[in-house]
Amino acid sequence: MEWATTINLGGFGNAAEMEWETVKSWDSFTEFFEGAVHIDAVTYCESPELLLDLFEQHDGKLESMDVLVGNREEYQSSVDDVTVARQLQRYYREDKLIVRLKNRKVVHSKLYRIVKDGDEVTLISGSANLSYNSWKNQTNSVVVFRTEVDSQLDQQFKTWIDDHREQYADTVFMEDLVAELEALDDQEEKDRRIELWIDNRDTQLTERGEIHSNVGQELEELGQEVDRVVGVTDDPEAADEVVTIQHEEVGVEIDDESNGSMEADDNEQSSTGVTGAKTPEYTITLPTQGFETDGYLDRVKTDLKRRGADVGSDAITTSVEGYTNYLQTRYDVPKMWVDEENCRVHLQHGEHHRILTADHEPSPEVLNAALQNIQDYIETIDRWGETNNARAVKAHMYEGILYGLWAPFVNLYARQFYGNVTLDNALQYLYIFGESDAGKDKFSEFVLRLISDDLVRGGADADDVGKNQIRALRDLDTVFPYVVSDIAKQKIERVDTLRNFWQDSWHPSNDISYPTLIFTSNDSRPNDWFRNRAKMLHFDVAFPSNPEDEGFYEAQEDLNEILDATNPIFAYVSRRILEDEMYLDAGGTVDDVRRIFLDFYDRLDRERPKYFPERPANRRYNIGKRKWRQAFHRDDVTFERRENHLIADFDLEPHELYSYRKTLPTKMRPEKSGRNIIVKNPDDFEEWLEMDDLRADDEEASGGLLQRLFR
Structure with a gap:
């Protein structure tokens, strides 16, 4: 009709x-x-x-x-x-x-x-x-x-x-x-991208990036399974459903008689909110169709097959443990990701799965013990270290811990910074330098254990680091920081990939995460381009490192007891960052963790240690600044203004001036000329050297100092 x-x-x-x-x-x-x-x-x-x-x-x-x-x-x-x-x-x-x-x-x-x-x-x-x-x-x-x-x-x-x-x-x-x-000019490359797109493959990622990104999506689904399992029964008929995920009991016991220290206790229910599970029967599948022969997938296939993977004509099926062990062995990083929607940080390490973000606010006892554990670690400097500036070293060490706790969220900050600032300048690497007995390796272990619920304890060997390894990090789809021990500055300077690690390739739409990088070294000052991209911390301390050194065994026993204590501080830092969406401000990075710690101290009405870095320790206790001040007080240098420049005239051998020039921020535009260093931005130099503090500290503050400094 x-x-x-x-x-x-x-x-x-x-x-x-x-x-x-x-x-x-x-x-x-x-x-x-x-x-x-x-x-x-x-x-x-x-x-x-x-x-x-x-x-x-x-x-x-x-x-x-x-x-x-x-x-x-x-x-x-x-x-x-x-x-x-x-x-x-x-x-x-x-x-x-x-x-x-x-x-x-x-x-x-x-x-x-x-x-x-x-x-x-x-x-x-x-x-x-x-x-x-x-x-x-x-x-x-x-x-x-x-x-x-x-x-x-x-x-x-x-x-x-x-x-x-x-x-x-x-x-x-x-x-x-x-x-x-x-954006492409080459027609052959355009045709290749269209073919990849038809195969439902990510055309903006490398083959390696696409493979690890696909695995990341499967692991995220596993993370959802771990997150929703709330009860376990031995009777399948009594269960709502049968799953293959075995929950682990992850807990701490507070010992009031030990000044708030924490000891792991597998028999206690977790008071930290960290969820632990084992995933021995869970597998992931890697489709192989559409990938080039003799490419990256073939190398992965060979390695996974040795680890028990089932290799078929169109897919590889492997256990989660086999894949994550491959990732750890080949690239020295585990798989970690941020579930922003549910405010969770997940870690898959072998068969162990952790939801590292607390599901509740910390009790005063747990939080107090966590802060005490960090302070106990840092204060090994007082008990066992030799240094001329203990407060500065402890501040630098605390700053490094704050950085480590921030590191897994670097991609959230990259998204906010993108298009507004140069990412490689905003998302700094961490570079820690000191002598071979400065405790740098133990520091790395302490930080890695903090952010992994004690599962990860070591990083990469400097011998394995090169352009290809650094480039590969951009394909692994993990937010776990890449830590390199004892790298020589000459090696860093040769890895050009570090110049534009973020800016050349990271994009919010790529849906793949990059890790940030942490280096420890015996060398003090890499080239200017690296220093512009790094938070530089100086561990100017020496610990007993030889069995013949006095206190060696006692120091080792003290340190190991501190390292072995369970510390859930990352559970509460991650909770605050994700639930408060602190990264949306795009006005800070490590400073957001600093604010959380200040709040923790205030909440507990706990006195902050005098060495706590209320502003970046690398600025407050700058090794270069101290070096220039010491030279001034020794009368090794005098200053003279000529036109708009400042001439630093040194009473030292010319080759000794290089270390002074390299300590100056690049914005001062320093140049060496004979026994002089020419500073083309003298106003910033005066601010950097903190002239007001010098006036207060120096007995000649009544006027003689300025006459000496700018004669």
């Missing part, structure tokens, strides 16, 4: 012809599109190829379409032909076809706005889908209005469609691929 009438709808102005119609076939439905020059739609649509067919059916008269697909979140898997992919990307580039994909729940609305020649527009609402399959066994009813373009009815209908677009669609099909292709 057909119904037709001319009506004036509720004050919409222009009269509109309205029809109620039962539509029984695809052909009868597409008759409404005859003569269309533009189509807006919210509908179900099984494939973008059908939309290309509509363009062909209308003999070139149809100029453009804008379609929100309400039943599919992705379309990539429905395109398996290079010719179709090229046509889709060309239509998108020419603004002929825009396909919007739903962002959350299914959008069941069916709305069509069909613009024809002569400012005629047909508006359709009903049950009809834009899909061939839906017409085989279905009958649909629609309400059809015919009116003029930009009539009040047309405007209201457009607003209705626009509201669907704003509420339910924020991804445009082909947008990323087209942008990527437009």
